Amino acid sequence: MKILAIDTSNQTLAVALCEDQKLLGQIQTTINKNHSTTLMPAIEFLMQQLKIAPSELKRIVVAKGPGSYTGLRIGVTTAKTLAYTLDCELVGISSLKTLAANCVDRKELIIPLFDARRNNVYAAVYQWQNGVLQTVMADCHIAFDQLMNQFKDQEVFFVGEDVQKFKEQIINGMPNATINTWEAWQYPQASQLAQLGSLLEQSEEIHSFLPSYLKRVEAEEKWLLTHKDEAETNYVEKI
Numbered sequence: 001m002k003i004l005a006i007d008t009s010n011q012t013l014a015v016a017l018c019e020d021q022k023l024l025g026q027i028q029t030t031i032n033k034n035h036s037t038t039l040m041p042a043i044e045f046l047m048q049q050l051k052i053a054p055s056e057l058k059r060i061v062v063a064k065g066p067g068s069y070t071g072l073r074i075g076v077t078t079a080k081t082l083a084y085t086l087d088c089e090l091v092g093i094s095s096l097k098t099l100a101a102n103c104v105d106r107k108e109l110i111i112p113l114f115d116a117r118r119n120n121v122y123a124a125v126y127q128w129q130n131g132v133l134q135t136v137m138a139d140c141h142i143a144f145d146q147l148m149n150q151f152k153d154q155e156v157f158f159v160g161e162d163v164q165k166f167k168e169q170i171i172n173g174m175p176n177a178t179i180n181t182w183e184a185w186q187y188p189q190a191s192q193l194a195q196l197g198s199l200l201e202q203s204e205e206i207h208s209f210l211p212s213y214l215k216r217v218e219a220e221e222k223w224l225l226t227h228k229d230e231a232e233t234n235y236v237e238k239i
Helices: 035-049 069-086 095-100 144-151 161-173 190-199 218-225
Strands: 002-007 013-019 022-029 057-063 089-093 109-115 120-129 132-143 156-159 177-179
Touching (some): 002 035, 002 190, 013 035, 013 190, 022 035, 022 190, 057 069, 057 190, 069 089, 089 095, 095 109, 095 120, 095 132, 095 190, 132 144, 161 177
Parallel strands (some): 002 057, 156 177
């Protein structure tokens, strides 16, 4: 089964093509050059280089978040459009889990995180068990102090390019913590995303699939302050 994996959920743009657990090729950038204009050309270039026709794709795997609101919308919208147009399966994978999957052979609890501003983070906790990456704590939006307190006495391994922003807090408050220093692990890899997506048996319903934002965009939070009676309304549709 040929799989196309797409991740634009954060600064990294990552695209990979795999077939039956074998990586055929990938493109990755770690400096945001506007995903809206670079994603489709990257996909087209990779498929042309590998001489793979769109009709050969059987599954699209996309990083569903958390992450950048704009980045998530670009990746998910592209994935949904391709899956619908090509009549193939759509699978969504946590952006945090994709990052954690880099950390092979680590025995500690793995904590991937993205900065969510104001000393908050998007984070989750995973652990390798018998070669399978198991979820210990699901993706969440959480104050970093709260995350530290919850795991301060355990052996943990922090990964992600945003971890450096919290390095001093980790060193001072978590004596059993290790901070990843292997640069390649700091960024989500589309090859890992494809691998995780290939293991899922259940695909998504294309039209109803949405990104996992975990937190309302700031504009929506401000809007709700004056529209409390519309808390259940879809903000994007309303605006």
